[in-house]
Amino acid sequence: MKASQFKKEIIFPVLLSIFCLFSTASFGFEPSESDSLHTKSETGQVEHISKSGDVDITKVAFEHILDSHYWHFWGEGHDAVALPLPCLVYSNTKGLQFFSSSVFEHGHAEYNGYTLVDEEIITSDPNEKIYDISITKNVVQLLLSSVLIFWIFVSIAKSYKTTGVTSAPKGKQSFFEPLIVFVRDDIAKTNIGSKSEKYLPYLLTVFFLILINNVLGMIPIGANLTGNIAFTLVLSTITLLVTSFSGNKHYWGHIFLPPVPKPLLILMIPLEIIGIFTKPFALMIRLFANMSAGHIIVISLVGLIFIFKTLWVSPIAVAFTLFIDVLECLVAFLQAYIFTMLTSLFIGSAVADHNEDGIHNADDDKITTTH
Amino acid sequence: MTGSIAAIGAGLSAIGAGIGIGLIGGHALEAIARQPEMYTKIQTTMFITAALVEGVALFGVVVALMGLK
Numbered sequence: 001m002k003a004s005q006f007k008k009e010i011i012f013p014v015l016l017s018i019f020c021l022f023s024t025a026s027f028g029f030e031p032s033e034s035d036s037l038h039t040k041s042e043t044g045q046v047e048h049i050s051k052s053g054d055v056d057i058t059k060v061a062f063e064h065i066l067d068s069h070y071w072h073f074w075g076e077g078h079d080a081v082a083l084p085l086p087c088l089v090y091s092n093t094k095g096l097q098f099f100s101s102s103v104f105e106h107g108h109a110e111y112n113g114y115t116l117v118d119e120e121i122i123t124s125d126p127n128e129k130i131y132d133i134s135i136t137k138n139v140v141q142l143l144l145s146s147v148l149i150f151w152i153f154v155s156i157a158k159s160y161k162t163t164g165v166t167s168a169p170k171g172k173q174s175f176f177e178p179l180i181v182f183v184r185d186d187i188a189k190t191n192i193g194s195k196s197e198k199y200l201p202y203l204l205t206v207f208f209l210i211l212i213n214n215v216l217g218m219i220p221i222g223a224n225l226t227g228n229i230a231f232t233l234v235l236s237t238i239t240l241l242v243t244s245f246s247g248n249k250h251y252w253g254h255i256f257l258p259p260v261p262k263p264l265l266i267l268m269i270p271l272e273i274i275g276i277f278t279k280p281f282a283l284m285i286r287l288f289a290n291m292s293a294g295h296i297i298v299i300s301l302v303g304l305i306f307i308f309k310t311l312w313v314s315p316i317a318v319a320f321t322l323f324i325d326v327l328e329c330l331v332a333f334l335q336a337y338i339f340t341m342l343t344s345l346f347i348g349s350a351v352a353d354h355n356e357d358g359i360h361n362a363d364d365d366k367i368t369t370t371h
Numbered sequence: 372m373t374g375s376i377a378a379i380g381a382g383l384s385a386i387g388a389g390i391g392i393g394l395i396g397g398h399a400l401e402a403i404a405r406q407p408e409m410y411t412k413i414q415t416t417m418f419i420t421a422a423l424v425e426g427v428a429l430f431g432v433v434v435a436l437m438g439l440k
Binding site: 282285286288289290292293331334335337338341 | 418419422423425426429430432433436
């Protein structure tokens, strides 16, 4: 593979996701062009099964981890049970348009000059520029999980108001209280120190948003929202903004005037500036890659049955799938924890008090407890 | 059999992550054997570090997936 081509293929999804940040639709990757393996049936429906009976696992896996204009539940081809989702298209000639994705009849009907090719709305008019801001599967899951989180935490907050913080927790409260205390004490206080209270609402929001969406994504019909690079990009951008705006003079001093010999500044200042962006970038890729890879592994293990085309491989495939699924339960918690922990670590480094010689002050309880 | 050269890169990153997680696990075992009372703290740190190393392998997987196109 040529270097320029390689570069292009990395830059494209990143640019695309930056674009998606400004549109409300959370599209990540565009699905790959369907290759020769995918045959079209008489109605033009794209099938996963070719004439020889081979199943293209790559295609199936990508369809599961990518965003869609339909919420597909089960079944293939004509037996598929799917919920068509609303499409919102802004066009420079026709203005804002609103229609159901069922008008495309799964990609083989034209509506108002638009066609749906590989989950992308394409216009036939060359002068028209369209922006797809549809309510896609991921957007629906984001809204559903927001409602769920709102319901859970408003009722918990209410019960703290009525019964107080000293009485024993009840119902949902007893499940979530240890998690909230864990985020407060083990994540925020240990990494940020005395100023952690101010950042706790953000850390709790990030932790539970990622955790609940990770868990919802593991349910077979759930959308892979946390494995969508646009979603993780928005979260890590917020972390970047919070870190940058809460940075004190020591933090910025270390970036623009690091305590190194003068000639080294030429090298150090650009590196430190790049460092501001690589930290949230790694956060973005880590969550996206972990969740997407988990989903792909589960699909691939089930797909082994269809690759070997024998029933005898299924006990092994199912056992491994169960194992990976249980592991993914751990990863769902772990990734929420790691994202929150690293966010609080970055905030902690931005707000930490230093003396002129770079030694931490005594009120920095992170240092006093460990040394 | 078709494929992409990026798959080799994914394999190499898996080797790197394998070595990394092996080192973490091995040293965590040593540490627990030396100080069994620190078991929970060492285990938590081990999981975090292992997840961070695993992330690097998954970067490789992402690059390989991009190579599929």
